[in-house]
Amino acid sequence: MAKINLHYGDIKESYLFSEIAKRVNEYKENHPDADIIRMGIGDVTQPLVESVVDGLVSASKEMGKKETFHGYGPEQGYSFLKEKIVQYYQSEFGVELDPAEVFISDGAKSDIANVTDLFSNENVVCVPDPVYPVYLDTNLMLGRKVVYLQGNESNGFLPLPTPETEGDIFYLCSPNNPTGATYSREQLRVCVNFALERDAVILFDAAYERFVSEDLPRSIFEIEGAKKCAIEFCSLSKTAGFTGTRCGYTIVPLELVRQGMSLNKMWLRRQTTKFNGVSYIVQRGAERVFCEKGLSEISAVLAVYQENARIIANTLRELGIWFSGGVNSPYIWLKCPNGMTSWEFFDFLLDKARVVGTPGSGFGECGEGYFRLTAFSTKDNTVEAMRRIKTIL
């Protein structure tokens, strides 16, 4: 008899964003004319920049000609793109990488989820709370023990491990999703030293690195020793609007060894066995992100979102509502007013202002009583949403 993975029973059946979609659809059915502004799911609204579209179109045409057709590519990604990422790390973060440390992915989510393959189920996994639900769910699906680093207003939702912290594998997300809080160099140094001392591994999610505008680390590898204890995941989803185009990259350092095995070699083996690489067309589009013209075009798009974040932050400041994020991040994490729970505030905001946000409790128990708004809407919608919020609070 085929025995299923019963750990699937340990996770909630409905994924956070499906529940939001359901409530919004119900609201729309009852209020068909409601002019709803969506600041819930972290999806971008600006189109791909010109350079990227040019890259995609010309690669699509190449695929139609025998002389320039591309069949199977290297599972770990084409050199033309890996080299660009090596240069990006060098020029943006001062981090030197070997191209063999760079793996092209179809997005950070897949790799963050699939990296669990490399580790034994005996590990204790430590995740910040609140945080992106994928870290928790993918480990619960494997029956792994999960402990939490608790975020709260006093630590600015930037929890750090202490000597009492249990854990062999640590997830960190900075700038954080959902809180927008960003670790300082000194704080990341604490995490890296902690991991080095106990031979732990840090899984570092840098999906929002390009939103960092202050002097804060954007890659874990800016911290000395991190190559001996960390894997970094990055994505073009928010950097360049690739949420529907699908491309990211994962850095697995050659120096990262546990129990005598190179995690870089293990990941290469995982990817060559269980993956067939990202579409050639998409990789050619992604390559253009890292060209001079592409980088300047994506900065212009990011400026739109950054201004939205400022508009939201200013409104909350005016209203005297506690919040984090909004400066180095497209996310604003706020305390629900009048002691409302996260879902109470969700319903209140939807009903009174026709604005959709994300209940903080969906990101972990410590998120209860908090709420996430995203800066990914258009400027007009952001301004209008803030106007409505001011009238009801």
Next chain:
Amino acid sequence: MAKINLHYGDIKESYLFSEIAKRVNEYKENHPDADIIRMGIGDVTQPLVESVVDGLVSASKEMGKKETFHGYGPEQGYSFLKEKIVQYYQSEFGVELDPAEVFISDGAKSDIANVTDLFSNENVVCVPDPVYPVYLDTNLMLGRKVVYLQGNESNGFLPLPTPETEGDIFYLCSPNNPTGATYSREQLRVCVNFALERDAVILFDAAYERFVSEDLPRSIFEIEGAKKCAIEFCSLSKTAGFTGTRCGYTIVPLELVRQGMSLNKMWLRRQTTKFNGVSYIVQRGAERVFCEKGLSEISAVLAVYQENARIIANTLRELGIWFSGGVNSPYIWLKCPNGMTSWEFFDFLLDKARVVGTPGSGFGECGEGYFRLTAFSTKDNTVEAMRRIKTIL
């Protein structure tokens, strides 16, 4: 301390095709002028058809305009493509599917590998020998017990389970990679009934279904009862030259339930948690495959490969060499002449004819002494390779 998945030590470090690439590169270094013909890896050589390129180009352009930009799509794939696949199953196989049973993937390899997530490590896994190495490797990586259904000349490399066969999860590949052998309806009925009797699950790899030219089943769901015991994986890689474009689909029937859990719901949960869908652009390209024009264009491309297969088969027949496949499959599986082992014949063929094939032993112990040639080369190269082979055998 982070504990790694030590089962990675149980698999050979080098993937079959990497070893072939290594030997070919060494040969090229020593014979820089050698005019090598590659009939080893199953990669296509014909470009994408016009309809598909049109779909890719126009979707790429859509992504550059705010009004037609697409962000996150449904993880399980867009309806426009799922509906086309439902129609394809209806018109080609007479199989009725619910769109909720269709999941768009970035290729059959990923889904065949990732479906292991749904099952407990306590299962005994049964794989045919010889077969596509991914079935074996992905299960060894999880430390699962693997048993074999032995293929040989007397069963035409179409092994069937018997009452003594151990196993909870069965992999089947028909038309088979590497042997090209294709199960009959009666044979698949034996497999389905066997699986139903013991509540096993069949993982059916139909990647080569479109090469079937005789009256043989192309989908496991043509067999009564299969929806209660099988998952089917399909790919556009060989059907439409998508090896570098990356798109496939997986059918998980709503009726497939084990231990009270719906495998369809489990897979949906797996995909929504660990995957973010296939690129919108690629899905728009894939959609065109299933339009009338696209289907006729891909048939013309397949005819090229089918003729190559006939040319190879005729040559082997002339030489009196035993082989299977070549009729309903792009693969020809031959017995190495003069009692050579698979790798001996590989070296012999490379050295004497500058033709690269795939050693049968790379597909399992029962493949020792056999060899795979593919029909994916150009017609000119296929003719020339056969001419050379005739002069040395």
